[in-house]
Amino acid sequence: MKLMKRYLGSICLLGLLAILSGCVTEPSALTGESRSYGYTWRQELELGRTSDAHLIQQMGLYPDDALASYVTSIGESVLAQSSLRRVGTPEIYRNLEFKFRVMDSPVVNAFALPGGYVYVTRGLLAHLSNEAQLAVVLGHEITHVAARHASQQALKQQWGQIGLVAGAVIGQGITGNEQFADQFMGWGGSVFQMLTLKYGRDAERESDIYGVEYSAKAGYAIGESADFFNSLGRISAKSGQSLPSWQSSHPGAGEREGRIRQLAIDWGNTFPDLKVGEAEYLKEIDGLIIGENPRSGIVMRGKFYHADMGFQFDIPEGWQAKKEASSVTLVDPAGRGILVFSVGKGSTPEEAARNFVTSSKVEPLRFGKSTIGGRKGYVVENSVATSNGNMLVRNEFLSHRGEVFGFLSYSKVEESKRYRSAFSSVSESFGEIGNASIRDIEPTRLKVVTAKKQDRFSNFIGTEFPYGMDETDLAIINQIELNTVVEPGEKLKIVGN
Ligand SMILES: [Zn+2]
Numbered sequence: 001m002k003l004m005k006r007y008l009g010s011i012c013l014l015g016l017l018a019i020l021s022g023c024v025t026e027p028s029a030l031t032g033e034s035r036s037y038g039y040t041w042r043q044e045l046e047l048g049r050t051s052d053a054h055l056i057q058q059m060g061l062y063p064d065d066a067l068a069s070y071v072t073s074i075g076e077s078v079l080a081q082s083s084l085r086r087v088g089t090p091e092i093y094r095n096l097e098f099k100f101r102v103m104d105s106p107v108v109n110a111f112a113l114p115g116g117y118v119y120v121t122r123g124l125l126a127h128l129s130n131e132a133q134l135a136v137v138l139g140h141e142i143t144h145v146a147a148r149h150a151s152q153q154a155l156k157q158q159w160g161q162i163g164l165v166a167g168a169v170i171g172q173g174i175t176g177n178e179q180f181a182d183q184f185m186g187w188g189g190s191v192f193q194m195l196t197l198k199y200g201r202d203a204e205r206e207s208d209i210y211g212v213e214y215s216a217k218a219g220y221a222i223g224e225s226a227d228f229f230n231s232l233g234r235i236s237a238k239s240g241q242s243l244p245s246w247q248s249s250h251p252g253a254g255e256r257e258g259r260i261r262q263l264a265i266d267w268g269n270t271f272p273d274l275k276v277g278e279a280e281y282l283k284e285i286d287g288l289i290i291g292e293n294p295r296s297g298i299v300m301r302g303k304f305y306h307a308d309m310g311f312q313f314d315i316p317e318g319w320q321a322k323k324e325a326s327s328v329t330l331v332d333p334a335g336r337g338i339l340v341f342s343v344g345k346g347s348t349p350e351e352a353a354r355n356f357v358t359s360s361k362v363e364p365l366r367f368g369k370s371t372i373g374g375r376k377g378y379v380v381e382n383s384v385a386t387s388n389g390n391m392l393v394r395n396e397f398l399s400h401r402g403e404v405f406g407f408l409s410y411s412k413v414e415e416s417k418r419y420r421s422a423f424s425s426v427s428e429s430f431g432e433i434g435n436a437s438i439r440d441i442e443p444t445r446l447k448v449v450t451a452k453k454q455d456r457f458s459n460f461i462g463t464e465f466p467y468g469m470d471e472t473d474l475a476i477i478n479q480i481e482l483n484t485v486v487e488p489g490e491k492l493k494i495v496g497n
Contacts, residue, residue, distance in 0.1 A: 100120075106292055108232070126477055144207050221276045285448070286448040289446075290446050290466050297328065304323075309403065310432060316422045319333065332419070349397035366379065373427060377398035378397045444466035450490070454486065455485070
């Protein structure tokens with residue numbers, strides 16, 4: 001595993017080192033006063049743009065345009081009330097366009113990148129109960145962008161210039177959930193920690209306060225969001241995510257809940273008729289996928305299956321498999337043989353192989369036609385010098401249903417014979433899914449229902465839950481307890497298809 005981390009880490013550092021931070025003083029879009037930042041506004045825009053593309057590739061967008069437009073419309077209504085759109089705010093800020101994105105992850109989180117990028121996961125959307133809660137979450141993230149918290153933090157931390165982008169995403173979500181970051185960036189241990197950047201308590205408090213203000217001005221009943229922060233506390237308590245680092249830098253969910261309740265009382269006096277938007281919100285998330293989506297890739301009983309793309313391949317016994325949005329990485333128990341399966345860049349195996357040769361910038365040891373699992377393919381072999389010695393890098397390309405895929409394997413040159421058969425057992429096993437129940441597998445979806453009788457919540461939810469979830473998770477999603485008595489007419493989020 002060590003090898004892979006180093007490899008991934010170094011790619012990332014190289015990419016990010018291109019923009020170095022210094023110290024700039026520019027007016028704050030939040031308050032108008034001068035503040036110091038690690039990056040100029042222009043640099044932040046560039047960092048945001050490139051990292052956004054990277055993030056979409058890693059994590060994947062949730063494929064629902066109607067839901068994305070809905071989230072954007074709420075985000076824009078809050079943004080319109082923010083200091084970024086105020087008369088008198090410098091034009092560079094006023095003209096900033098935002099992108100609001102729904103990411104295809106079951107983990108509960110929301111986060112922002114410099115330059116106007118705000119993300120919510122489908123896992124987060126499942127846990128919200130109404131528009132007002134969504135508005136406050138988006139307002140919080142909009143404030144991180146407006147206040148340039150990542151850029152401020154880069155100035156405080158010496159290694160900030162290296163880790164800013166990854167850290168701004170990784171370390172900071174609305175939940176402070178580090179496990180989430182680890183999952184989707186594919187980093188663990190020291191590389192992950194080095195790249196972790198936190199905005200700090202003051203920045204989080206500022207985002208809560210301004211986020212609530214903007215949402216109230218946009219007409220939302222901000223007190224509603226206190227219940228969501230209560231849910232966050234339950235999620236972290238249930239999964240044991242309250243790590244010491246999380247505690248010390250991120251305000252506790254309880255503290256935030258209390259702060260939001262107080263702010264709601266204050267703003268409620270100024271704006272008495274605030275919108276909750278429960279029916280509107282639940283209509284939008286009815287049918288939302290919850291938990292892992294088995295169609296977009298699952299590891300089961302020694303095989304990897306991708307039902308949407310219609311293929312499977314074997315995983316050698318004892319090897320670890322890690323799935324990301326557009327790749328699967330297999331690592332042998334000793335951590336010395338690595339195989340990465342992903343979509344090839346090209347419309348045929350030959351074109352993908354040529355593009356791989358061009359991008360790897362070394363004369364290939366071998367380049368030519370090959371047969372992979374009975375299919376016509378192309379293979380490229382390189383020897384690459386790294387800090388770990390010379391590596392044999394082999395990439396096999398094949399096509400399936402009009403899409404080109406590559407099996408990229410690495411091992412030390414002197415160990416390559418040892419790994420050769422394991423690597424080829426994977427690529428040779430590539431083919432159509434044999435098992436019909438896996439071919440037709442469906443993800444679990446949220447179903448919004450109206451209670452017809454008075455009963456405890458636990459009596460409405462059945463016994464089948466998405467992989468990795470239980471009845472308590474469903475209660476948290478509904479922001480109630482299992483034994484809460486539900487009244488006729490109340491809306492509930494249950495599991496259905
Ligand atoms: Zn935050």
